[in-house]
Structure formats: C-alpha cells, structure tokens
Amino acid sequence: MVKKTEANYCLKKNNTFGINVKCNTLLRVNSENDIFQVLNSNNFNKDDFLILGGGSNILFTKNFDGSIIKNEIKGIEIIQECEEYISVKVGAGENWHDLVLWSVKKNLSGIENLALIPGNVGAAPIQNIGAYGAEVKDVIVKVCAISIKDITLKQYLNKHCNFEYRDSIFKHQLKNKVIITHVIFQLSKKPNLNTTYNGIIEEIEKQNVEITTKSIFNAVIKIRSEKLPDPKVIGNCGSFFKNPIISLKKFESIEKKFPEIINYKTKDGKIKIAAAWMIESCGWKGYRSGDAGVHSNQSLVLVNYGRSTGNEILELSKEIIKSVKQKFDITLIPEVNII
Ligand code: FAD
Numbered sequence: 001m002v003k004k005t006e007a008n009y010c011l012k013k014n015n016t017f018g019i020n021v022k023c024n025t026l027l028r029v030n031s032e033n034d035i036f037q038v039l040n041s042n043n044f045n046k047d048d049f050l051i052l053g054g055g056s057n058i059l060f061t062k063n064f065d066g067s068i069i070k071n072e073i074k075g076i077e078i079i080q081e082c083e084e085y086i087s088v089k090v091g092a093g094e095n096w097h098d099l100v101l102w103s104v105k106k107n108l109s110g111i112e113n114l115a116l117i118p119g120n121v122g123a124a125p126i127q128n129i130g131a132y133g134a135e136v137k138d139v140i141v142k143v144c145a146i147s148i149k150d151i152t153l154k155q156y157l158n159k160h161c162n163f164e165y166r167d168s169i170f171k172h173q174l175k176n177k178v179i180i181t182h183v184i185f186q187l188s189k190k191p192n193l194n195t196t197y198n199g200i201i202e203e204i205e206k207q208n209v210e211i212t213t214k215s216i217f218n219a220v221i222k223i224r225s226e227k228l229p230d231p232k233v234i235g236n237c238g239s240f241f242k243n244p245i246i247s248l249k250k251f252e253s254i255e256k257k258f259p260e261i262i263n264y265k266t267k268d269g270k271i272k273i274a275a276a277w278m279i280e281s282c283g284w285k286g287y288r289s290g291d292a293g294v295h296s297n298q299s300l301v302l303v304n305y306g307r308s309t310g311n312e313i314l315e316l317s318k319e320i321i322k323s324v325k326q327k328f329d330i331t332l333i334p335e336v337n338i339i
Pocket residue numbers: 016050051052053054055056057058071092117118119120121122123124126127128129130131178179180181228229230231236237238239337
C-alpha cells in the first residue's frame with residue numbers, strides 16, 4: 001500500500017547532508033504495484049517528481065515542489081544457485097550495508113569491499129558505487145525497473161547499463177525515466193579476494209588474521225570509520241566531487257609543475273587524479289564558513305555542521321571548483337546529485 005505523508009513534509013531526516021527542506025508529498029512505496037498505482041494516479045506529475053533512496057548522494061538546494069517517491073521495496077531472494085555462484089534478487093529499498101552483511105555472513109564474496117557505503121540497493125547501480133578497489137558493476141547481472149512513460153516493467157542487462165567510474169545509463173539516457181525496483185547480483189561461493197587498495201593488507205596484518213572475505217569486510221569498515229565522517233554525527237554525502245580522469249598528455253604537463261600530485265593509471269591509459277589532494281593543496285581542508293565546510297580529515301567531503309543550507313554548500317563547492325581550475329586547470333565535477 002502506498003503510504004503518503006502529510007503535505008509540506010520535512011526532508012531533513014531523509015538526506016544525509018541534513019538539509020532542512022520540505023516537499024509537497026512523500027510517497028512511500030513497497031511493491032511494484034504501489035509504483036504502478038502512483039504512476040497511474042491523476043495527481044502524479046511525470047515532469048515534477050523525484051525518486052529517493054537513503055538520500056546519501058543528494059544535495060537539496062530548495063524545497064521540492066513535486067512528489068517524492070521513496071522506494072522501500074524490500075527482500076533478498078536467492079533465485080539461482082550453482083557450484084560456484086548464487087544469484088540474488090534484492091529489493092531497491094534494502095539498505096546496502098545490510099546486503100553486504102548478509103553476503104559476508106553467508107560466506108559469499110564480491111561486495112565485501114563495498115561495506116558501510118550508505119544508501120539503498122536501488123541507487124547502487126546509478127553511480128556504480130565503488131570503494132577500496134571494487135565496483136558494484138562487477139557483480140550486477142541485471143537491473144529491474146519500471147518505465148515512467150509507459151508504466152511497464154523493464155530489465156537492463158549489465159552490458160546495457162554503460163557502467164563506468166561513478167557513472168551509468170541511469171545518470172544519462174534513463175535519468176528520471178525509470179524507477180529501479182530490484183537489482184540482481186551474482187555472488188561467488190569461492191573467495192574472490194580483492195586486496196588491491198593500499199591499506200587493506202596492512203589493516204589485516206595489524207589484526208593478525210587470515211585474508212578472508214570477513215577480514216576484508218572488517219578492514220574496510222575500520223579504514224572507512226577512521227577516514228570518513230559519520231552522517232549521523234555530521235551532515236555529508238561522502239565525496240562531493242568525482243576524481244577527475246585526464247589524458248596522459250595533460251597529466252604530464254601538470255606533473256611538471258606539481259611533481260607530488262597524487263594520481264593513478266586507469267586501464268585505458270588515462271590518469272585519475274586524487275581530487276582530495278588538489279582541494280587540500282588549494283588550502284581548503286578544514287575550511288568552514290557558517291555551518292558549511294570542508295572536512296578536516298578528507299577534503300573531498302563537504303560537510304554541514306548543523307544549519308547550513310543546500311545553497312551554502314553549493315556555493316562553497318563552486319568556490320572549490322574555481323580555485324582547483326585556477327591552480328591545476330582541471331574542472332571538478334560533482335558526484336552528488338544537486339536538486
Ligand atoms: P539517494 O541519495 O537517495 O539517490 C541518489 C540518486 O539516485 C538520486 O538521483 C535519486 O533520484 C536516484 N535514485 C535513488 N534510488 C532510485 C531508484 N530506486 N530508482 C531510480 N533512481 C533512484 N558512494 C560510493 O560510490 N562509494 C563510497 O565509498 C561512498 N561512500 C560514502 C560515504 C558517506 C559517509 C556518504 C554519506 C556517502 C557515500 N557514498 C559513496 C555515496 C552514496 O552512499 C551512494 O551514492 C549511494 O549509492 C546512494 O544511495 P541512496 O539510496 O542514498 O541514494
């Protein structure tokens with residue numbers, strides 16, 4: 001059954017930046033039928049709505065006039081199993097970390113490096129969530145959704161999702177065109193351990209335990225908890241910007257001026273630059289103006305110390321973009337969805 005909130009509903013608790021804005025109505029849906037009901041209703045404006053998961057990658061800069069559909073479809077269902085893999089169909093409204101926990105408890109491998117990423121399963125394919133050497137694209141089989149225009153069920157196989165670093169078809173051609181209802185993942189019964197990220201092995205060695213799915217999961221949780229601010233304590237959306245990817249030629253000219261620039265080679269011969277390092281080197285780390293600021297341990301994370309408005313955070317992000325552009329001739333692109 002669709003659950004409808006009162007008019008002028010306050011969204012402060014529905015976005016991890018903790019921005020105090022309102023929406024017209026928030027419609028909580030927990031089945032495909034609920035979504036059909038919303039889309040078929042006369043009150044629903046197909047040009048003015050927003051789909052919300054856990055609100056951990058959204059910056060509200062104003063009240064939202066239209067309806068918000070909060071996807072709360074639950075369920076973790078094993079749909080196929082063989083000697084090596086299981087396929088699992090997960091409701092978009094399941095909490096991402098709960099799914100990782102479920103997987104690790106069952107000794108399945110594939111998403112343990114993505115522990116503790118806030119938000120819901122339905123949003124995971126949208127920016128192809130990634131962390132500590134892993135990306136969710138490597139375990140997604142297909143994404144199930146409802147098309148808003150024709151109100152029908154659709155399925156997108158992995159190869160049709162155009163997954164890239166923090167990107168997918170759902171941020172482009174299918175933006176605001178579909179509501180993701182389920183994601184089907186393939187998880188490995190055999191350990192498929194990924195310790196490529198600097199720091200995971202060190203953390204496991206410190207704890208004097210074997211390298212297993214569980215010890216990687218624990219190491220990632222430990223590293224994340226030390227580095228990233230907890231949104232329950234201080235409002236934030238994780239990295240505000242993407243790490244820029246530039247050509248080798250451009251990189252070589254920047255490196256001449258800034259030999260210490262932190263960078264990584266990508267598989268296709270380009271160079272990914274640590275945006276946090278550039279922002280820090282422009283002097284922003286720990287900066288605060290009113291209640292908007294740059295986190296003092298991680299300069300890629302913009303924070304709301306309490307009463308910042310979305311516009312104050314947005315203005316700060318623009319200042320950061322300007323100064324990074326001036327110093328390095330690189331334009332940072334926000335990862336966070338600005339509404
Ligand atoms: P929301 O913020 O609710 O929505 C994000 C976007 O997806 C919006 O445009 C929304 O309209 C759309 N959307 C949501 N659900 C659906 C749906 N069912 N159908 C269609 N569209 C939908 N991200 C990483 O990749 N790696 C990290 O390591 C990481 N660390 C983080 C750490 C912190 C402390 C925080 C606060 C965030 C971090 N993030 C990270 C960002 C965030 O957790 C992810 O982007 C997450 O997938 C967002 O999920 P959500 O449910 O909160 O999405």
